[in-house]
Amino acid sequence: DWNAGNVIAEQIEAIRAQVGNARVISALSGGVDSAVSTALVHEAIGDQLTAVFVDHGLLRKGEREQVERDYVASTGVRLITVDAADIFLGHLAGVTDPEEKRKIIGREFIRAFEKVQLDLVAEAKAEGEPIKFLVQGTLYPDVVESGGGAGTANIKSHHNVGGLPEDLDFELIEPLRALFKDEVRAIGRELGLPEAIVGRQPFPGPGLGIRIVGEVTRERLDILREADAIARAELTAAGLDDSIWQCPVVLLADVRSVGVQGDGRTYGHPIVLRPVSSEDAMTADWTRVPYDVLARISNRITNQVPDVNRVVLDVTSKPPGTIEWE
Ligand code: XMP
Numbered sequence: 467d468w469n470a471g472n473v474i475a476e477q478i479e480a481i482r483a484q485v486g487n488a489r490v491i492s493a494l495s496g497g498v499d500s501a502v503s504t505a506l507v508h509e510a511i512g513d514q515l516t517a518v519f520v521d522h523g524l525l526r527k528g529e530r531e532q533v534e535r536d537y538v539a540s541t542g543v544r545l546i547t548v549d550a551a552d553i554f555l556g557h558l559a560g561v562t563d564p565e566e567k568r569k570i571i572g573r574e575f576i577r578a579f580e581k582v583q584l585d586l587v588a589e590a591k592a593e594g595e596p597i598k599f600l601v602q603g604t605l606y607p608d609v610v611e612s613g614g615g616a617g618t619a620n621i622k623s624h625h626n627v628g629g630l631p632e633d634l635d636f637e638l639i640e641p642l643r644a645l646f647k648d649e650v651r652a653i654g655r656e657l658g659l660p661e662a663i664v665g666r667q668p669f670p671g672p673g674l675g676i677r678i679v680g681e682v683t684r685e686r687l688d689i690l691r692e693a694d695a696i697a698r699a700e701l702t703a704a705g706l707d708d709s710i711w712q713c714p715v716v717l718l719a720d721v722r723s724v725g726v727q728g729d730g731r732t733y734g735h736p737i738v739l740r741p742v743s744s745e746d747a748m749t750a751d752w753t754r755v756p757y758d759v760l761a762r763i764s765n766r767i768t769n770q771v772p773d774v775n776r777v778v779l780d781v782t783s784k785p786p787g788t789i790e791w792e
Contacts, residue, residue, distance in 0.1 A: 468649065470656040474506065477641045481510035484639060485599055489590045492601035493579055494519040494537070494545070495671065496529050499603030499642060501537060501663045502654040506641045507601050508543045509657065515601070516586055517543045520578045522571065523551025523687065524673030527695040536660040550578045558675065558682045562720075564792030567682065571672040600636035604643050605650060607746075667712040668747065676792040680719035690717040692771045693737045697763050701741070704759045711744040713753075716791045717774075725775030727768075734775035737767055742789050750784040 492504040494517050508515050519533050530547070538545050557570045583597070590597045642650055654664035674690050675682050694715040701713060716738040725732040739760070744750035764777040780787070 470652045477506050478510040481507055485511055487595055488598040489595050490515045490599040492517045494533055496533055498666055502650050503601050503603040503642050505541045505657045505659055507639055508541050513544055517545045518579055518582045520548045520550055520575055522554040524675040527691045532662055540658050540660055546582055548578045548582055562681055564676055567675050568672050571675050598637055599639050601639045604640045606644055606646055609643055676790055677714055677716045678719050679791055686719050689771055689773055693767045696766045700763045710741050710753050713741040714790055723776050732775045734773045736776040736778050737774050738778050738780050740780040750789055752781045
């Protein structure tokens with residue numbers, strides 16, 4: 467029978483055998499897979515591991531604290547946070563095309579990560595133990611999808627960023643390669659990770675950057691972050707986390723509509739709620755969230771979030787609509 471404790475014990479042994487005395491780095495995204503794979507490797511080798519978390523300024527409310535405080539408290543992992551919001555937002559200025567946003571965010575993420583890598587490699591060389599390994603939260607479905615390959619990743623050619631030393635080659639550690647998502651969650655719980663991380667719904671790497679239709683600015687991110695936090699809190703309070711696959715909250719930053727609030731006319735932005743039910747994100751249906759929950763979310767968002775005077779519900783399945791708006 468499948469048992470989380472046994473899998474953890476086996477993986478710890480395998481990781482120790484693979485790594486020896488070498489040093490290891492891992493990129494945390496705030497998501498389940500990277501959180502669990504990093505925690506497993508930390509169980510196995512302790513401070514030979516350094517975890518890196520890039521704050522690109524496109525995170526949800528409380529997400530950074532969740533990683534820096536709760537995740538570190540429950541694992542004891544050595545964490546480096548990179549403050550890269552200014553850099554990301556600088557490159558995103560004036561950009562409205564969704565694919566261009568994705569490209570910029572992906573590229574800057576890798577640049578930020580590589581900068582830390584170079585520092586750590588230099589430090590490791592000074593100390594005599596090379597960094598040879600990179601942790602990846604690859605799951606079984608990812609292995610199947612990509613045809614089963616992998617083993618080593620050449621960060622340079624892979625991500626095509628120039629100017630890196632030739633020897634920045636890493637061997638991969640992929641302790642979740644044989645596992646499905648629900649098994650990964652079980653292992654995370656067994657390792658004592660915070661439920662807010664282990665039970666987290668899927669969230670795109672480009673973060674809130676692809677949930678603002680229009681240019682991404684700091685002010686718009688603040689608006690969306692508040693609206694998203696309210697929707698999440700109310701859905702959780704209503705006990706709907708298990709029936710909703712994920713619920714993107716989208717700011718239509720280039721749309722305005724007329725409203726009335728207090729005794730004045732408003733001309734603000736709409737927020738879209740996109741709750742979906744799905745097995746694998748390939749197809750999805752819109753979730754029939756109870757009206758009273760929707761009413762609470764709408765009231766709170768329009769009352770508490772500046773510049774938002776309307777909340778609309780997306781009732782489109784996938785296909786034809788994708789889950790995200792961009
Ligand atoms: P779509 O919008 O294509 O989303 O129906 C399917 C699933 O993928 C997530 N998603 C992304 N994840 N980088 C990611 O890491 C991306 O650029 C990206 N775009 C979409 C989305 O949240 C959903 O779970």
